Amino acid sequence: MSAAITQDVLTVPRKLSDSLPNLVGMTRAQMRAALIAAGTPEKQAKMRVGQVWQWVYHWGVRDFDAMTNLAKDYRALLAANFTLAVPQVVTRQISADGTRKYLVRIDGGHEVEVVYIPEEDRGTLCISSQVGCTLTCSFCHTGTQKLVRNLTAAEIVGQVMLARDDLGEWPTPGAPRVETRLISNIVLMGMGEPLYNFENVRDAMHVVMDNEGIALGRRRITLSTSGVVPEIARTATEIGCLLAVSFHATTDEVRDQLVPINKKWNIETLLAALRDYPGLSNSERITFEYVMLQGVNDTKEDAYRLVELLRGIPAKVNLIPFNEWPGAPYKRSSGNRIHAFADIIYNAGYASPIRTPRGEDIMAACGQLKSATEKQRKSARVN
Numbered sequence: 001m002s003a004a005i006t007q008d009v010l011t012v013p014r015k016l017s018d019s020l021p022n023l024v025g026m027t028r029a030q031m032r033a034a035l036i037a038a039g040t041p042e043k044q045a046k047m048r049v050g051q052v053w054q055w056v057y058h059w060g061v062r063d064f065d066a067m068t069n070l071a072k073d074y075r076a077l078l079a080a081n082f083t084l085a086v087p088q089v090v091t092r093q094i095s096a097d098g099t100r101k102y103l104v105r106i107d108g109g110h111e112v113e114v115v116y117i118p119e120e121d122r123g124t125l126c127i128s129s130q131v132g133c134t135l136t137c138s139f140c141h142t143g144t145q146k147l148v149r150n151l152t153a154a155e156i157v158g159q160v161m162l163a164r165d166d167l168g169e170w171p172t173p174g175a176p177r178v179e180t181r182l183i184s185n186i187v188l189m190g191m192g193e194p195l196y197n198f199e200n201v202r203d204a205m206h207v208v209m210d211n212e213g214i215a216l217g218r219r220r221i222t223l224s225t226s227g228v229v230p231e232i233a234r235t236a237t238e239i240g241c242l243l244a245v246s247f248h249a250t251t252d253e254v255r256d257q258l259v260p261i262n263k264k265w266n267i268e269t270l271l272a273a274l275r276d277y278p279g280l281s282n283s284e285r286i287t288f289e290y291v292m293l294q295g296v297n298d299t300k301e302d303a304y305r306l307v308e309l310l311r312g313i314p315a316k317v318n319l320i321p322f323n324e325w326p327g328a329p330y331k332r333s334s335g336n337r338i339h340a341f342a343d344i345i346y347n348a349g350y351a352s353p354i355r356t357p358r359g360e361d362i363m364a365a366c367g368q369l370k371s372a373t374e375k376q377r378k379s380a381r382v383n
């Protein structure tokens with residue numbers, strides 16, 4: 001299956017590291033303060049924020065001069081004081097199954113990956129929150145890449161905006177309203193542990209959820225954590241999105257290997273935090289992600305133990321056939337094992353969908369993301 005790879009630069013954003021403050025990614029309060037600091041009269045500031053917000057996040061306009069409901073001199077003031085920048089798309093790969101993987105460059109020349117997965121009834125954008133990762137989950141390609149830095153709120157929101165650019169999803173003034181969204185869901189399941197970059201992720205999701213802009217509902221956003229227990233409740237109270245947990249094992253002995261943060265907050269501690277997750281209900285269940293690794297965590301006993309562990313938690317279990325990557329120390333469980341596992345979970349009353357690997361031909365499947373930043377850093381050190 002040959003993948004179509006596009007090497008050209010898809011958008012011509014201003015250099016991210018432009019010295020001017022970037023309004024992208026600012027919360028409304030931060031933008032209001034910035035506009036006032038740049039000379040906007042205080043009593044006009046709220047209105048100006050609303051106008052700029054709509055241009056940037058509803059119409060997808062990133063040229064101040066095109067914001068025609070603003071006076072010319074005010075547009076000039078904005079252009080003299082601010083920038084509207086999103087990460088630069090370096091490459092876009094399109095898989096034979098329609099999955100798109102973007103390699104995007106951020107400040108400092110670092111790169112992260114963003115994946116768009118179109119399905120019949122939805123379009124999911126998988127976004128990153130760190131360059132590399134704080135953690136080293138042994139089944140995850142990103143886990144082999146040391147943490148370089150957290151993404152800013154602008155770089156997180158910017159991933160959604162550049163994907164909308166590429167998919168042509170910004171509405172056109174005067175054109176009839178398009179009901180079906182191409183990006184109907186966002187998952188924070190890309191590179192990095194989002195709860196180790198809480199504030200930037202929170203602010204970025206507030207921008208994405210804001211009703212006057214991109215307006216994606218909170219239940220259309222799922223944040224996946226490997227188990228940073230102290231930040232779990234805040235996800236509900238300060239972001240309000242759905243929660244997924246990288247669970248992947250039913251004993252501490254195995255989870256210590258697969259998800260080393262388990263040594264800090266083990267299964268019992270994690271489950272206790274999940275049982276207390278604010279707003280938990282059958283309509284807002286927690287998703288337990290479970291990668292199927294041959295001979296590691298895929299026995300019937302594992303399945304029965306998982307059912308016991310979930311008792312009392314409104315949950316669903318996403319079974320992920322392992323997606324191999326160069327040098328990976330594991331193999332995918334057999335189809336029969338995965339289905340037998342799924343049946344046990346399902347018969348116990350939990351939804352247990354088996355995730356269809358997408359974009360494997362372009363290394364876009366779960367756990368396969370890794371940017372070249374590490375290799376570059378290594379080669380830079382050698383030279």
Ligand code: SF4
Pocket residue numbers: 133134135136137140141142143144190191192193226246
């Ligand atoms: S699974 Fe998530 S938390 Fe674990 S190494 Fe990969 S990106 Fe980091």
